[in-house]
Amino acid sequence: xxxSHAASNSDVSVHSTFASRYVRTSLxxxxxxxxxxxxxxxxxxxxxxxxxxxxxxLNLASFVxxxxxxxxxKLIMSSINKNYVDxxxxxxxxxxxxxxxxxxxxxxxxxxxxxxxxxxxxTVGSSEAIMLAGLAFKRKWQNKRKAExxxxxxxxxxxxxNVQVCWEKFARYFEVELKEVKLSEGYYVMxxxxxxEMVDENTICVAAILGSTLNxxxxxxxxxxxxxxxxxxxxxxxxxIHVDAASGGFIAPFLYPELEWDFRLxxxxxxxxxxxxxxxxYAGIGWVVWRNKEDLPEELIFHINYLGADQPTFTLNFSxxxxxxxxxxxxxxxxxxxxxxxxxxxxRENMIMLREGLEKTGRFNIVSxxxxxxxxxxxxxxxxxxxxxxxxxxxxxxxxxVPAYTMPPNAQHITVLRVVIREDFSRTLAERLVIDIEKVxxxxxxxxxxxIHKISLGEESEANGDNLMVTVKKSDMEKQREIINGxxxxxxxxxxxxxxx
Amino acid sequence: MVVSRTTTESKEPVSSTFGSRYVRTALxxxxxxxxxxxxxxxxxxxxxxxxxxxxxxLNLASFVxxxxxxxxxKLIMDTINKNYVDxxxxxxxxxxxxxxxxxxxxxxxxxxxxxxxxxxxxTVGSSEAIMLAGLAFKRNWQNKRKAExxxxxxxxxxxxxNVQVVWEKFARYFEVELKEVKLSEGYYVMxxxxxxEMVDENTICVAAMLGSTLTxxxxxxxxxxxxxxxxxxxxxxxxxIHVDAASGGFIAPFIYPELEWDFRLxxxxxxxxxxxxxxxxYAGVGWVVWRTQHDLPDELIFHINYLGADQPTFTLNFSxxxxxxxxxxxxxxxxxxxxxxxxxxxxRENMLVLKEGLEKTERFNIVSxxxxxxxxxxxxxxxxxxxxxxxxxxxxxxxxxVPAYTMPADAQHITVLRVVIREDFSRTLAERLVGDILKVxxxxxxxxxxxxxxxxAEDFGNxxxxxxxxxxxxxxxxxxxxxxxxxxxxxxxx
Numbered sequence: 001x002x003x004s005h006a007a008s009n010s011d012v013s014v015h016s017t018f019a020s021r022y023v024r025t026s027l028x029x030x031x032x033x034x035x036x037x038x039x040x041x042x043x044x045x046x047x048x049x050x051x052x053x054x055x056x057x058l059n060l061a062s063f064v065x066x067x068x069x070x071x072x073x074k075l076i077m078s079s080i081n082k083n084y085v086d087x088x089x090x091x092x093x094x095x096x097x098x099x100x101x102x103x104x105x106x107x108x109x110x111x112x113x114x115x116x117x118x119x120x121x122x123t124v125g126s127s128e129a130i131m132l133a134g135l136a137f138k139r140k141w142q143n144k145r146k147a148e149x150x151x152x153x154x155x156x157x158x159x160x161x162n163v164q165v166c167w168e169k170f171a172r173y174f175e176v177e178l179k180e181v182k183l184s185e186g187y188y189v190m191x192x193x194x195x196x197e198m199v200d201e202n203t204i205c206v207a208a209i210l211g212s213t214l215n216x217x218x219x220x221x222x223x224x225x226x227x228x229x230x231x232x233x234x235x236x237x238x239x240x241i242h243v244d245a246a247s248g249g250f251i252a253p254f255l256y257p258e259l260e261w262d263f264r265l266x267x268x269x270x271x272x273x274x275x276x277x278x279x280x281x282y283a284g285i286g287w288v289v290w291r292n293k294e295d296l297p298e299e300l301i302f303h304i305n306y307l308g309a310d311q312p313t314f315t316l317n318f319s320x321x322x323x324x325x326x327x328x329x330x331x332x333x334x335x336x337x338x339x340x341x342x343x344x345x346x347x348r349e350n351m352i353m354l355r356e357g358l359e360k361t362g363r364f365n366i367v368s369x370x371x372x373x374x375x376x377x378x379x380x381x382x383x384x385x386x387x388x389x390x391x392x393x394x395x396x397x398x399x400x401x402v403p404a405y406t407m408p409p410n411a412q413h414i415t416v417l418r419v420v421i422r423e424d425f426s427r428t429l430a431e432r433l434v435i436d437i438e439k440v441x442x443x444x445x446x447x448x449x450x451x452i453h454k455i456s457l458g459e460e461s462e463a464n465g466d467n468l469m470v471t472v473k474k475s476d477m478e479k480q481r482e483i484i485n486g487x488x489x490x491x492x493x494x495x496x497x498x499x500x501x
Numbered sequence: 502m503v504v505s506r507t508t509t510e511s512k513e514p515v516s517s518t519f520g521s522r523y524v525r526t527a528l529x530x531x532x533x534x535x536x537x538x539x540x541x542x543x544x545x546x547x548x549x550x551x552x553x554x555x556x557x558x559l560n561l562a563s564f565v566x567x568x569x570x571x572x573x574x575k576l577i578m579d580t581i582n583k584n585y586v587d588x589x590x591x592x593x594x595x596x597x598x599x600x601x602x603x604x605x606x607x608x609x610x611x612x613x614x615x616x617x618x619x620x621x622x623x624t625v626g627s628s629e630a631i632m633l634a635g636l637a638f639k640r641n642w643q644n645k646r647k648a649e650x651x652x653x654x655x656x657x658x659x660x661x662x663n664v665q666v667v668w669e670k671f672a673r674y675f676e677v678e679l680k681e682v683k684l685s686e687g688y689y690v691m692x693x694x695x696x697x698e699m700v701d702e703n704t705i706c707v708a709a710m711l712g713s714t715l716t717x718x719x720x721x722x723x724x725x726x727x728x729x730x731x732x733x734x735x736x737x738x739x740x741x742i743h744v745d746a747a748s749g750g751f752i753a754p755f756i757y758p759e760l761e762w763d764f765r766l767x768x769x770x771x772x773x774x775x776x777x778x779x780x781x782x783y784a785g786v787g788w789v790v791w792r793t794q795h796d797l798p799d800e801l802i803f804h805i806n807y808l809g810a811d812q813p814t815f816t817l818n819f820s821x822x823x824x825x826x827x828x829x830x831x832x833x834x835x836x837x838x839x840x841x842x843x844x845x846x847x848x849r850e851n852m853l854v855l856k857e858g859l860e861k862t863e864r865f866n867i868v869s870x871x872x873x874x875x876x877x878x879x880x881x882x883x884x885x886x887x888x889x890x891x892x893x894x895x896x897x898x899x900x901x902x903v904p905a906y907t908m909p910a911d912a913q914h915i916t917v918l919r920v921v922i923r924e925d926f927s928r929t930l931a932e933r934l935v936g937d938i939l940k941v942x943x944x945x946x947x948x949x950x951x952x953x954x955x956x957x958a959e960d961f962g963n964x965x966x967x968x969x970x971x972x973x974x975x976x977x978x979x980x981x982x983x984x985x986x987x988x989x990x991x992x993x994x995x
Contacts, residue, residue, distance in 0.1 A: 334543035
């Protein structure tokens with residue numbers, strides 16, 4: 001507790017931040033307060049409330065980067081007041097974005113000549129990137145249909161049911177029908193054969209995921225490409241592919257360079273990747289690159305010209321901070337191929353360590369594969385007495401945030417827990433997590449299951465007339481808890497965005 | 502120059518950040534390099550390049566905040582690694598967003614009970630906010646037309662030609678026709694009568710601006726509302742209004758509280774405001790609020806539920822940083838009504854100082870009004886040998902970034918220079934700017950105009966042959982630049 005003097009406009013002097021009158025009276029929550037308060041008090045109040053937020057580095061649900069080097073933090077802070085869209089005023093920042101786009105396009109083997117500039121843009125995240133890519137496909141398809149004199153009012157897109165929610169948003173907001181390939185137990189990604197079957201003349205593109213959010217698996221884009229090439233030959237529809245490489249785009253080129261998933265496949269016309277996932281930058285940056293100019297209809301691009309040079313822009317957002325773009329460039333030059341490879345290999349080793357530790361307990365099925373995004377998705381071998389949701393709740397007490405999810409149709413009866421291995425999840429943390437999970441399993445074993453508990457209570461209340469009052473009270477609480485749990489499960493099932501990022 | 506030791510993974514000792522091998526060889530620009538480089542080198546390299554960017558605080562083109570208190574900077578840095586969308590994991594941050602939405606809704610006089618929750622969302626900026634509002638209008642209109650059994654494939658939106666480019670984006674990306682009310686010389690905002698005239702059965706909404714980007718003027722939303730109410734009575738179309746208060750939303754309630762432009766007008770169904778303009782937060786936060794639940798069709802909302810409580814979300818972006826939302830909340834509780842009022846009044850006073858200083862030179866017409874966003878838009882008086890673009894370029898030498906713009910149709914022959922007064926533009930800076938503008942004018946007066954120079958050069962014939970060539974080249978460049986500037990629709994309108 002620091003005794004400080006805060007000067008304020010209202011003539012009240014305060015002796016200590018915590019005991020000041022501003023902290024004694026509660027702040028209005030729904031209306032802007034009338035008066036100002038000293039800045040130290042404002043800082044302290046907000047800081048204190050935020051203590052109750054989860055610790056980002058212990059949030060094992062998220063793919064999004066939670067640690068960067070202090071040098072990068074310094075760069076971020078010094079550019080926090082640069083509005084990215086002022087390209088005239090900040091030409092170097094704009095140039096850095098262009099360099100990042102080119103680096104990423106080359107990373108994905110875009111067919112570019114020596115001095116040819118890549119077509120791509122920095123976005124706020126993969127959501128915006130996917131919407132832009134989808135818009136390009138929709139407009140291209142519409143133009144093609146108009147030229148053929150055919151109807152163009154019923155576009156659709158073919159994806160797996162395992163897609164991230166932004167595809168559903170894109171479909172709903174841009175009025176495109178979403179045709180989902182259902183999953184099945186044991187097969188949690190999009191089946192290329194079923195996908196190609198669903199393609200019709202109104203399909204604007206087929207979207208494959210490199211790094212499924214639920215279990216980290218890479219979809220077989222090559223097989224999809226080969227099957228779709230065959231179908232296109234038969235039908236003449238020329239349906240393209242988009243690869244949602246939000247997580248996998250910064251993993252596959254470094255760990256699995258021989259895996260063909262990117263522009264090496266002729267039907268892949270655009271790829272998006274999240275800079276803030278394995279691009280190793282804080283939340284707020286994504287990238288989308290197109291194969292070449294023809295894949296991005298000119299009419300969607302707004303042209304800004306400064307000093308005679310043409311700067312085409314195609315984004316949904318306008319004003320936004322520059323920090324993340326600069327941070328992405330920092331990571332790309334700081335780490336280089338070597339550095340990214342080291343980080344990804346390290347993540348994979350920690351993932352294997354965690355997986356082996358969990359397998360040793362003998363209580364879990366491992367749902368994720370070794371090849372893919374470094375994460376471990378696991379479910380209980382026996383979930384009759386306790387569910388994965390309970391394991392998740394109890395782990396919170398130790399500080400870990402490990403959410404549980406149900407799979408999308410048609411595998412809704414499977415629930416998994418998911419731990420994502422990020423750059424800052426070290427081996428010691430992995431070992432500690434395994435120990436804590438074992439502790440939780442032991443505790444759960446001692447607790448009777450809630451179902452059994454209720455039945456035995458019911459029997460008790462019928463047998464002991466005198467104890468009726470007590471048991472009735474208990475079962476009220478039990479009922480309430482059941483209702484809450486039932487409601488929680490109901491809304492969890494409808495929950496589409498829990499940690500899918 | 503600091504001599505320091507940096508260690509690298511490749512066992513190369515280096516003796517100074519600047520002299521290290523990594524700064525001597527050029528970094529690949531378009532491909533990721535093979536090896537890593539030390540973090541100090543990476544930091545220094547980028548920092549050095551960025552020195553050539555403009556200074557954000559001298560960027561007088563932008564409305565977007567360029568300075569915040571150090572305490573807030575600390576909060577921002579502390580929360581830079583929080584992904585806003587993880588509402589489960591960061592419930593307090595989510596709560597802060599909800600509080601901000603409620604504060605803003607009440608600031609705009611939304612018809613809410615004391616404990617009723619407002620309908621609104623935090624976005625990355627007014628662009629996202631406007632797209633969400635437009636989507637809501639489009640869907641509402643489509644549902645209405647479907648229910649009436651009428652065609653719903655040709656929605657349109659009525660705005661002024663002075664709108665910010667995001668409305669054009671919205672129109673193009675979401676397939677809505679944009680019906681623009683043209684401006685005229687001397688009248689640089691949307692004319693309410695002409696706007697209402699353009700409304701037809703396919704109009705999903707009329708968009709008014711509180712704080713036109715070019716001149717800072719507030720459009721007469723009340724008049725628009727009254728005229729539209731009458732038209733709605735006649736036609737039964739029930740066309741609503743959206744107010745784009747990107748700049749004005751945090752100005753009008755504090756210094757023009759009697760001005761009726763918000764939810765006090767019955768046809769106003771949604772309002773957007775930029776937190777990063779006069780909300781006094783760094784770039785990256787905007788807000789949109791709806792009047793009531795019915796103005797936002799439920800089918801557009803995605804429901805996230807945690808701990809049984811329903812958290813509806815309606816955004817285009819998903820993962821994004823939490824820092825700006827927390828910074829916005831900081832500003833609300835730190836400044837309160839009193840603090841915002843002080844800041845806005847100060848901005849207006851500095852604006853008056855600048856305007857009077859420019860008027861005293863007697864070389865400029867002031868195009869902006871006193872009531873509105875605190876900015877000064879001015880153009881050169883009378884026929885001049887020089888253009889506003891030249892003044893803009895010469896001011897750059899003094900460090901000022903003051904862009905020049907041509908007005909949109911039908912006033913394209915008018916060019917203005919625009920200076921936006923932000924919180925960190927003090928009176929001394931205003932006085933210095935006037936001084937520097939005077940210097941620039943003196944310099945330009947001594948320079949012959951480019952046209953007269955060219956005519957003079959031709960008289961001299963061959964001796965000045967080279968000069969004629971150079972003049973032609975200059976003319977071509979200037980002509981080309983003007984041509985592309987005219988096509989430029991996004992220069993600084995933010």
